[in-house]
Amino acid sequence: MxxxxxxxxxxxxPIAKVNGEPISSLPTDLYIPPEALEVFLESxxxxxxxxxxxxxxNSLDILDIPMAELTxxxxxxxxxxxxxRLELAAEYLVMAAVLIEIKSxxxxxxxxxxxxxxxxxxxxxxxxxxxxxxxxxMAAHELEEMPREGREFKRAHAWVDDTLVERLPEVSLRDLxxxxxxxxxxxxxxxxxxxxxxxxxxxEYMAKILKRLNEHQFVAFMDLFDEGMSVPxxxxxxxxxxxxxxxxxxxxxxxxxxxxLYVSLGGEPVELAS
Amino acid sequence: xxxxxxxxxxxxxxxxxxxxxxxxxxxxxxxxxxxxGQFEQKQIQQWLEELQEDxxxxxxxxxxxxxxxxxxxxxxxxxxxxxxxxxxxxRYSRSVMETLAIIAYRxxxxxxxxxxxxxxxxxxxxxxxxxxxxxxxxxxYREVPGKPALYGTTKQFLDDLNIHSLSxxxxxxxxxxxxNEVALTLPLEETIGGELELIESNETHLNDTTLSSETT
Amino acid sequence: xxxxxxxxxxxxxxxxxxxxxxxxxxxxxxxxxxxxGQFEQKQIQQWLEELQEDxxxxxxxxxxxxxxxxxxxxxxxxxxxxxxxxxxxxRYSRSVMETLAIIAYRxxxxxxxxxxxxxxxxxxxxxxxxxxxxxxxxxxYREVPGKPALYGTTKQFLDDLNIHSLSxxxxxxxxxxxxNEVALTLPLEETIGGELELIESNETHLNDTTLSSETT
Numbered sequence: 075m076x077x078x079x080x081x082x083x084x085x086x087x088p089i090a091k092v093n094g095e096p097i098s099s100l101p102t103d104l105y106i107p108p109e110a111l112e113v114f115l116e117s118x119x120x121x122x123x124x125x126x127x128x129x130x131x132n133s134l135d136i137l138d139i140p141m142a143e144l145t146x147x148x149x150x151x152x153x154x155x156x157x158x159r160l161e162l163a164a165e166y167l168v169m170a171a172v173l174i175e176i177k178s179x180x181x182x183x184x185x186x187x188x189x190x191x192x193x194x195x196x197x198x199x200x201x202x203x204x205x206x207x208x209x210x211x212m213a214a215h216e217l218e219e220m221p222r223e224g225r226e227f228k229r230a231h232a233w234v235d236d237t238l239v240e241r242l243p244e245v246s247l248r249d250l251x252x253x254x255x256x257x258x259x260x261x262x263x264x265x266x267x268x269x270x271x272x273x274x275x276x277x278e279y280m281a282k283i284l285k286r287l288n289e290h291q292f293v294a295f296m297d298l299f300d301e302g303m304s305v306p307x308x309x310x311x312x313x314x315x316x317x318x319x320x321x322x323x324x325x326x327x328x329x330x331x332x333x334x335l336y337v338s339l340g341g342e343p344v345e346l347a348s
Numbered sequence: 349x350x351x352x353x354x355x356x357x358x359x360x361x362x363x364x365x366x367x368x369x370x371x372x373x374x375x376x377x378x379x380x381x382x383x384x385g386q387f388e389q390k391q392i393q394q395w396l397e398e399l400q401e402d403x404x405x406x407x408x409x410x411x412x413x414x415x416x417x418x419x420x421x422x423x424x425x426x427x428x429x430x431x432x433x434x435x436x437x438x439r440y441s442r443s444v445m446e447t448l449a450i451i452a453y454r455x456x457x458x459x460x461x462x463x464x465x466x467x468x469x470x471x472x473x474x475x476x477x478x479x480x481x482x483x484x485x486x487x488x489y490r491e492v493p494g495k496p497a498l499y500g501t502t503k504q505f506l507d508d509l510n511i512h513s514l515s516x517x518x519x520x521x522x523x524x525x526x527x528n529e530v531a532l533t534l535p536l537e538e539t540i541g542g543e544l545e546l547i548e549s550n551e552t553h554l555n556d557t558t559l560s561s562e563t564t
Numbered sequence: 565x566x567x568x569x570x571x572x573x574x575x576x577x578x579x580x581x582x583x584x585x586x587x588x589x590x591x592x593x594x595x596x597x598x599x600x601g602q603f604e605q606k607q608i609q610q611w612l613e614e615l616q617e618d619x620x621x622x623x624x625x626x627x628x629x630x631x632x633x634x635x636x637x638x639x640x641x642x643x644x645x646x647x648x649x650x651x652x653x654x655r656y657s658r659s660v661m662e663t664l665a666i667i668a669y670r671x672x673x674x675x676x677x678x679x680x681x682x683x684x685x686x687x688x689x690x691x692x693x694x695x696x697x698x699x700x701x702x703x704x705y706r707e708v709p710g711k712p713a714l715y716g717t718t719k720q721f722l723d724d725l726n727i728h729s730l731s732x733x734x735x736x737x738x739x740x741x742x743x744n745e746v747a748l749t750l751p752l753e754e755t756i757g758g759e760l761e762l763i764e765s766n767e768t769h770l771n772d773t774t775l776s777s778e779t780t
Contacts, residue, residue: 119442120468165468206465209520214442214449216518223508225437227426230408230419230584232368232624232635234642234654242697243654245664247725251734253661254669255473255480257681259438278730281671281716284703322707323672323714340707365623365641366648368584371655381648407581425581432582432597435684 121169122207124151129204136204139197141180145173176200279314280323287324287339295326295335359383360395360402373416373507414506414513440477447474448483452505453520456487456498475499483508575599576611576618587657588687589632631689656693663690664699668721668733672703672714691715699724 118124128147129136152170179196195201221227287293298315299308315337318324325338366382367374379392396417400410407425410417421429430437440448447470450462462470478484483505489495506513582598583590595608612633616626623641626633637645656664663686666678678686694700699721705711722728 119446120466122467169467203465203467207467210446210449210453210465212521213453213518214445217449217452217509218440218445220509220518221423222437223420223510226423227420227510228429228585230368230421230581231370232365232584232637234369234637243656245656245661245725247727247734249661250665250668250725251476252480253658253665255477256438256658257662257665258473259440259444259477259481277669277671281703281730284672284714284716288704323704339704361621361623362641362644365637366645368624368635369637369642369645378648382644405577407577408584419584421581421585425578426585428578428598429582429585432594433684435682 121148121166122204123211124148124166125169126204126208126211136208137201139201141173141177141197145177148173172200276310276314276317279311280318283311283314283318283337284323284339287337292336292338295337298337356395359387359392360399363392363395364399367410367417368419370418373413373418375416378416411510412512413510415503418507420510438481443471443474444477448478448501451478451484451499452501452514452517455500457500458490458496458498460496462499481508572611572614575603575608576615579608579611580615583626583633584635586634587659588690589629589634591632594632631687657690659687659690660693664694667694667700667715668717668730671716671730673716674706674712674714676712678715 118127125144125148128134128144129139132143132147134140134144149170152166155166176196223229283298286298295315299311303311315324315326319326322340325340327336327338328334362382363379366378370378376389376392379396380387380389383392396410396412403410403419408419408421410419443466446466447462450465451457454461454465459470459475475484483502484499485502486497487500488498490498501514506516509517511517578598579595582594586594592605592608595612596603596605599608612626612628619626619635624635624637626635659682662682663678666681667673670677670681675686675691691700699718700715701718702713703716704714706714717730722730722732727733
């Protein structure tokens with residue numbers, strides 16, 4: 075089996091034959107485009123998932139795993155990850171250590187003192203974990219397939235006549251966050267609408283600047299930085315201005331070189347609806 | 349019929365309306381209060397069943413779920429509505445679904461237990477997503493250093509999957525009992541994405557003992 | 565009648581179900597799409613009126629409000645329901661809550677931005693609801709064709725939620741909920757993300773300043 079075989083992703087072909095051809099090192103010219111490796115790694119939920127994949131792919135017996143072979147294959151992936159200059163998640167490294175430990179313990183003779191007790195296979199704990207994880211994986215899949223409110227069916231509901239309700243709905247921070255989490259879980263469907271991580275306070279300062287520009291049409295750039303602003307606040311404020319310019323919400327102008335910069339709302343005067 | 353026809357008519361009208369305007373499924377205790385103890389549970393139950401019958405053949409059906417009675421759309425009708433509605437239902441990643449499965453089948457569990465089973469750290473927003481959906485809640489805290497929260501599934505989780513109790517969940521496969529079977533049935537061409545096929549055989553029933561004892 | 569009885573039956577069943585499951589009142593445009601242009605507005609209108617008639621005498625009625633059709637409880641029935649649990653606080657629909665969350669976390673945003681994030685059109689009454697509540701206002705207009713309004717939250721929103729500044733909002737969660745993905749892909753992300761990251765680590769300090777300046 076070559077590295078290329080092992081690294082060939084998801085669309086797995088038949089079963090790779092397991093015959094103990096040891097793999098000593100990765101060919102140095104083996105190039106995996108970082109994006110491909112990324113996709114590949116993202117498709118695993120962690121080291122257990124990767125191990126299960128290797129076991130199933132090679133039709134190894136989960137109750138009698140050939141540790142040497144499994145460890146070798148696992149290490150090949152781990153090496154490949156490092157070649158991609160990716161930071162290895164700690165979990166993958168921990169698992170590598172576990173595998174090597176089991177492998178080495180299997181090489182040692184069992185001390186005679188232990189023979190009276192039931193012989194403990196060093197692989198037992200790993201096996202249990204793999205089986206448990208596999209069960210959960212299947213259960214997760216079955217849960218996914220079950221008819222679910224909001225997808226296969228929806229709750230039917232009638233409204234309460236507005237005229238009867240004087241009270242306004244109450245909203246808590248928790249409700250707001252819940253709503254946001256729900257937005258996120260829906261967003262995952264539309265891959266192209268990807269929202270990058272962003273600092274909330276930048277948005278806040280953007281709003282503040284806009285409000286200020288609504289009151290005074292032109293504001294000197296420097297006036298947007300209050301005296302006594304701490305450095306982080308000033309930086310955030312500055313990023314907010316850049317962001318506003320980028321999104322074409324404000325203009326930054328200068329009459330001549332080295333003249334003061336002025337910031338104004340982009341285009342027409344704006345009226346504040348309150 | 350034990351009561352007057354028009355009384356029954358009025359009562360069913362009220363039951364129907366109260367289930368339709370309620371935010372949550374409506375339970376028997378609520379319905380009894382609605383009639384200020386005027387009718388027995390048996391009578392109310394009968395009306396519910398009659399209502400269920402009245403709605404047969406419509407696009408909406410009256411069903412009883414874990415926390416009570418509610419109206420919900422039938423799958424074929426919902427299909428047609430979904431086709432028009434551009435708003436897609438949320439889709440949960442594998443980490444979310446696996447975490448949900450662990451909580452559902454192994455509850456009560458701590459985050460540490462979940463990490464132990466999955467072999468990876470659990471991002472806090474995975475659990476947050478499940479909490480926001482109202483499927484998972486903190487049941488208590490384990491009496492160990494750090495007092496980690498113990499998570500379990502909610503009634504709403506059962507309601508949203510249209511089941512009455514945890515024992516209605518698909519049973520966990522007992523792979524260990526029958527390893528050969530597993531080896532044969534597990535599709536080897538499984539895509540890494542985890543499209544496992546369902547295996548119907550050798551299932552153990554999820555019962556209270558499984559729930560309480562088998563952590564880790 | 566212009567169409568076959570059973571066709572009408574099916575159509576009304578579908579209309580009824582789609583109004584009952586909708587988050588917001590259902591408008592004619594939606595209903596037309598539901599029938600993929602098979603029926604004219606006049607025909608659909610007639611069915612709506614027939615449905616209205618069918619529901620007469622029940623505890624719930626089909627009414628047309630500004631933004632479309634919806635079912636709502638009749639006053640006398642609602643009175644009886646309220647008598648059982650009067651303290652049912654009204655709730656905003658999911659679309660209203662999600663729109664509010666997007667405006668709060670992503671301001672300033674245009675309606676187009678909101679629609680892009682939610683993946684669906686935002687009904688004008690959703691934003692109007694939030695404006696009427698005094699939680700959302702127009703901050704300005706984006707300099708692009710059409711000059712769309714930029715929305716942001718108001719001081720009153722902060723007051724009503726009992727917070728001092730937007731930075732008191734619960735932390736924004738990002739899209740990646742798989743810790744592996746985060747750990748493995750972060751180094752590949754562009755530097756901008758990294759810079760913002762740096763700022764984030766100063767957040768406590770930042771909060772302090774914001775707080776102290778706004779508490780008076």
